Amino acid sequence: MSGLQRITVLGATGSIGLSTLDVIARHPERYQVFALSGYSRLSELLALCVRHSPSYAVVPSAEAAQQLRADLRAAGSATEVLVGEAGLCQVAAAPEVDAVMAAIVGAAGLRPTLAAVEAGKKVLLANKEALVMSGALFMQAVRRSGAVLLPIDSEHNAIFQCLPGDFSRGLPQVGVRRILLTASGGPFRQTPQSELAAVTPEQACAHPNWSMGRKISVDSASMMNKGLELIEACWLFDARPAQIEVVVHPQSVIHSLVDYVDGSVLAQLGNPDMRTPIANALAWPERIDSGVAPLDLFAIARLDFQAPDEQRFPCLRLSREAADAGGSAPALLNAANEVAVAAFLERRIRFPEIASMIEHVLDREPVVAVDTLDAVFTADRQARLLAEQWLSRHGR
Ligand code: NAD
Ligand code: MG
Numbered sequence: 001m002s003g004l005q006r007i008t009v010l011g012a013t014g015s016i017g018l019s020t021l022d023v024i025a026r027h028p029e030r031y032q033v034f035a036l037s038g039y040s041r042l043s044e045l046l047a048l049c050v051r052h053s054p055s056y057a058v059v060p061s062a063e064a065a066q067q068l069r070a071d072l073r074a075a076g077s078a079t080e081v082l083v084g085e086a087g088l089c090q091v092a093a094a095p096e097v098d099a100v101m102a103a104i105v106g107a108a109g110l111r112p113t114l115a116a117v118e119a120g121k122k123v124l125l126a127n128k129e130a131l132v133m134s135g136a137l138f139m140q141a142v143r144r145s146g147a148v149l150l151p152i153d154s155e156h157n158a159i160f161q162c163l164p165g166d167f168s169r170g171l172p173q174v175g176v177r178r179i180l181l182t183a184s185g186g187p188f189r190q191t192p193q194s195e196l197a198a199v200t201p202e203q204a205c206a207h208p209n210w211s212m213g214r215k216i217s218v219d220s221a222s223m224m225n226k227g228l229e230l231i232e233a234c235w236l237f238d239a240r241p242a243q244i245e246v247v248v249h250p251q252s253v254i255h256s257l258v259d260y261v262d263g264s265v266l267a268q269l270g271n272p273d274m275r276t277p278i279a280n281a282l283a284w285p286e287r288i289d290s291g292v293a294p295l296d297l298f299a300i301a302r303l304d305f306q307a308p309d310e311q312r313f314p315c316l317r318l319s320r321e322a323a324d325a326g327g328s329a330p331a332l333l334n335a336a337n338e339v340a341v342a343a344f345l346e347r348r349i350r351f352p353e354i355a356s357m358i359e360h361v362l363d364r365e366p367v368v369a370v371d372t373l374d375a376v377f378t379a380d381r382q383a384r385l386l387a388e389q390w391l392s393r394h395g396r
Contacts (some may be wrong), residue, residue, distance in 0.1 A: 010058075010109065011109065015274070017036075023275050061084070065082075089115035117142055125149060133335075136370070154276070179256070181233060182248075182249040183247065183308065322362065328375065338384075365379075
């Protein structure tokens, strides 16, 4: 490792952001925080600035900036405050920065994540929605700039660890038969389908194995998370959707597997704690302590596997269809899902209506080629519009 690495954490106040700062704080000789961003939990952002002394903090509005500046001054902190998407892009691409943790949730993270990619940074990608929306453009930008893209999603980080160092020649060329993407099945894996209409946001957010932000928790409950991850894996590993199989594995101990033509199947195992993939990506290709307890196989005792149930989880089927369709389809899927999840969390729709809303949008909006970022955001806007129209007719 060469010297101290300066890190920007986009989405520092979230679940991934806080886990990242936990790992960083264990290695002050390796990492220094350059910038932190927050969106709604601004008193928590203040506390993080006092603790990690970043050069910059980024907040969404001028009012929030004014408040944070006053609070930082009172706390004797020298952190400078920047505002909005321009501020996020600035701290993602700043010449002083070595690595960027992209941990904003949803489409809001696309431009800042791309700014880090275009500046050729080491990009730790948690914000799967950014890649799902803009896959081809995103990967072109990675190749053009020479950015090092490291997956944080536990499954993709596992696959990355199970692939040979250089898989850029293509999966068949390095002997990969298929990728096995594991899924916990979420909190409703065994809930009778007839009861899904009555489940609450609280039940959806109570994941059996992982503690995460609310949006990804609902995505896990609907298995849209696995659908987004299928698309994410296609882009990260240059795979076709048919080369990726979803395997339900309720214990979340195996984080994914790679099946080779000689019959070898490589897996990465670990306790379900995001600090493992975060530490892996931060230190790659070295290894550092993440604070995660060693895996106790005797306590786990058994590992189970099942095929996914696409009847119960139509979001998985819709994602596969969007992956096959390509073009703007994944951006439409993602945007419709973001509106649907927010509506479910606000109790405006029932849980099964998340899939109905997405299917409505995908049925109405034609899929087009997306050659520019403008085209991606046009698809995103159009899907949100159709989803809102559906909501005004069917929502509460
Ligand atoms: P979270 O809700 O806990 O945190 C989201 C962060 O994004 C917060 O810091 C918030 O301030 C910021 N944010 C929200 N809306 C914003 C906006 N409009 N503009 C700028 N910033 C905004 O979410 P999370 O669970 O940490 O997930 C973050 C990303 O990582 C998501 O894309 C998720 O899919 C992915 N991910 C999370 C986990 C996990 O275990 N939590 C695992 C794999 C992937
Ligand atoms: Mg995941």
